[in-house]
Amino acid sequence: MFLDRNDILILKEFLHKNNMQLKELTGLLNLKERSIKYKIDNINYVLSESGYDIKLKFEHYNLMLTDKEKKLSQFLRNFKIENYSFNKSERVEVLEFAYLFTLKAYKAEELEGVLNMGRSALKSDLYELKKSFARENLSFSSTPKLGLSVKGSENTIRRLMIERILKYFYVKDFYKLLLKDDTCMISRAVEFFAKNILSYDTKKIFDMLKLLEKKMNKVMSEEGFRVLLIYVLVSSFRTGKFPLTAEDVSNESFLKSAEEYKMINEAVKEAGETAFNEYEILKFTEYLLGTYSYNFKYSFYDNWVKMETLAKEMIKNIEEETGILVTNKKFEEEVIRYLRPAIYRIKNDIQNTAVDYKKVMERYNFLYKATEKSLKSLEEFLGKKIDANEIAYLTVYLRMAVENYRKNEKRETDKNIVVVCKYGYGTSQLIKGRLDYIYKVKNIKVLPYEEYLSYNLDNIQLIISSLNLEKSDRNIPIIKVSPLLDDNDIKKLDFYLERKIPRKIEVKKIMEIINKYTFLESNPEMLKELAEYCNDISYENNSAVMELLPEENFTAE
The missing domain is CATH 3.40.50.2300 (Response regulator)
Structure with missing residues (x-):
């Protein structure tokens, strides 16, 4: 008395039609006619055994549905998931959700019953899930007599939870979480494993966010409000057992300086959300700032919560403009760290005074122009022009990345x-x-x-x-x-190839030779002029860049 994915697909086709050509079904399911006819017999048997007066029958090569009481959708919503035969990819999808949305470890028998599977199938599925989690730098942890649980970055776990909620649920009236498709067996299984988080009071979170809007005198986008509500829900669910720590938050001083940080502190206290520690408030602030810091035609989730989407686009543009490969995880993290405060500054007309754009343009004109062009996608995202000082600030960031690349890049003559x-x-x-x-x-x-x-x-x-x-x-x-x-x-x-004529003469070496025979006091202006004349990049990196942006200020904050 089991139905599988193809059986459900056939029935769902008849939610909006009364008949269907056999050749349509063969194309939809990629099955032969004989297999489809066997499936129709099985579906009719299950419908009859479930007490529904619904029947599928062939007339020539046309499949007809008889459903006098219009109860097909009711059957699909009420069909028990233990009578559904999940395929491997469906099981792995549900298992991923189950492990993300639990605060405890799962024993094998708890999962086997829900997904109607044996121990060997579960082991095989968990192996696939382990590989999937590894791509997110997550892993399984085994606790004797308790089972398996997921370990890794708390930020990553929460991000994946938000993604899964957005995938399977929609927010009704801005605070009720309901299944997008209650006739989908994966969604029904997911709902079973989400029952603990769904028991939280989302109306309380909704009221707190509306209070924040009032305090800020700003309106969040519909998508931003929805994602923020889900984030606070996930945080409330996780923070008791897995609270955020200092390593989970970047740009701490920037976030604390934002007016919104103080407002969130007030709103959280008024809402009685006493479980949130300082780092939860900081991360909440980071999410909140994004809800009104971008052009509404762009996705808040893709471009703020998943900031790497925007960072990768910027890095791609930079590489295309300069011809220099700067792609690496560390640089991407630095760009992300730079972007959120930068977006906040730009949208709120806060001047970046860390650098003087004229000095940057004078020294690194080519790189400045390339950076300016690469920021067009960010301007479109923000719906606002980026000023010269902000461009110069990122130029210095990029210059440091380029120098790091130069140090690591081997310029073999036999490339x-x-x-x-x-x-x-x-x-x-x-x-x-x-x-x-x-x-x-x-x-x-x-x-x-x-x-x-x-x-x-x-x-x-x-x-x-x-x-x-x-x-x-x-x-x-x-x-x-x-x-x-x-x-x-x-x-x-020059970044990739060695010139036949030496590309640079090191100022440091010149000074060593001079001081070998006579003492000459080091003069910064003299060294700078020598560096420019000799095209000494190592001197530029150690001195000129830091002169433009002092080391203690060289942060995204």
């Missing part, structure tokens, strides 16, 4: 390089000639665009082209250049 142009001659030969003249290069392969599309790039370290090429999934730098390699092109290529 395998591909030069791509439309036809493989003319333009590409000009580029190859200029590369041979300026840089210590040995292995340059010239390719027409069509051949490049199918070329094996496994051993290629650098791609240079006059065309707009899509970024390779192998993370190979792609540098767009003009045929004659202008000054900006050479600046890009």
